[in-house]
Amino acid sequence: MSARTTGRRERLRQATLEEIHAAARKLLVEQGSAAVTVNAVAREIGVSGPALYHYYSGHDELVGAVTAGFFRELAGAMEQARDAQAGAPIAERLLAVCRAMRAWAIGHPAEFGWIFASPITPPNLRRDSARHQAALRFEQILLDLTVELWRTRQFPVPDLAGLPESQREQLTAFSDVIGGVLPPEAVHVFLSCWIRLYGLLCMEVLHQLDFVYTDLEPVFEECLRDLAGLLDLDYSRT
Amino acid sequence: MSARTTGRRERLRQATLEEIHAAARKLLVEQGSAAVTVNAVAREIGVSGPALYHYYSGHDELVGAVTAGFFRELAGAMEQARDAQAGAPIAERLLAVCRAMRAWAIGHPAEFGWIFASPITPPNLRRDSARHQAALRFEQILLDLTVELWRTRQFPVPDLAGLPESQREQLTAFSDVIGGVLPPEAVHVFLSCWIRLYGLLCMEVLHQLDFVYTDLEPVFEECLRDLAGLLDLDYSRT
DNA sequence: GAGACCGCTTAGAGGCATTAAACGTAGATA
């Protein structure tokens, strides 16, 4: 059957793609970002360098695809944590997802480094890429939980009247982008939380706090407690 | 005079070093991180590639030296802002320094990118480098102001009793490192502020918030207002 | 004035990204 045989080719191709990703990841983890070269990846899977150009148009696209994979894995870990708490109160699900995010980041620092500071700079980064899609899925997880919280219990929101016009416009615009499931005021709270949570992780993984902290787990938990306070949720330690 | 002639050589060397830094910076700003190669820098200043090895032992050291220069420039901008407000209340000096920090970061995104996420990863980064020295000077500025604030007016501090043992130890250790000018409780507050301030800037410059904000100036001001609240300071807009 | 030294050059090895061209084989097709 032609479908079957075509399927076979396709399967082989997928297998090779997975080999490529695994090799790239191995190089990244073991030898750092700079070691992930087209040639090195090819060597790792036992083919000549140019062979990889049948799978990716070049180094940047390869890196982008691998990074997208990391993003998906991170999002998957967070979703799994969320689903493991399926019946639990929203507070616990939110905390579980945040902790899963950090756990993955700490467990995979090199990969997380690529996620938010990949060697490919913005101009070379297309907005329609798989990488971008994966980023959206990642952001969606905490957004969804926040929306659920908003719908069921709401949470305290600031008065936007005191904010500059431009900021209010941006918050309203984002509220529209997400279909109005959160009003601009709630978007503001969501973003505040996002910034503090993600910002802390960035600093940790980029070693910006090494000068004082060797273990940031308690700091992260403090951050979570603060955020729980902002969202009027019960904070409970693991 | 021998001092004079030796001085001449030294002067020429310094001039060349400055040319190297300027060329590297130009390449970074105009063509991105990857464009800063030893060869390209050499080409830019009109010498052959290997000539640069008389100034730096290799690509990494060159990047480190250039980054240290950026650090010094950033610290200088912050110090200048501080000194411009020499007579003003501490609150205004603190705010001015923070705003100067962001202003420099926004005005020099590529350079700031190297400051906190340089292409040279930690293993290749020696702790005794000029880069590290410059980082210390940078951190010292806000630390000094915080110390002054603590000495003159103090600020609310949390009870450390509720924190995990390991965290208290780390805070105490850092308190010792800085000669006890801040007690562990105050160190905690200082670090909370530092994390929120610097974390926000990192996210901004790494384009992690592009999906919603095109202008983060109001967000930064909100952050400053929060921090002023933490430190029991009057917040005043520019 | 002679020797040491400095800053530079060219030459060269080895690696990487990428393109082009050639080749064999597995699937598709008549």
Next chain:
DNA sequence: TATCTACGTTTAATGCCTCTAAGCGGTCTC
């Protein structure tokens, strides 16, 4: 079934990069 085709691959080649080695002329020191 025999042939065509397209795919996955290889080798060759270009041009860039890092870095080392060797050589050369001017400059500083004594």
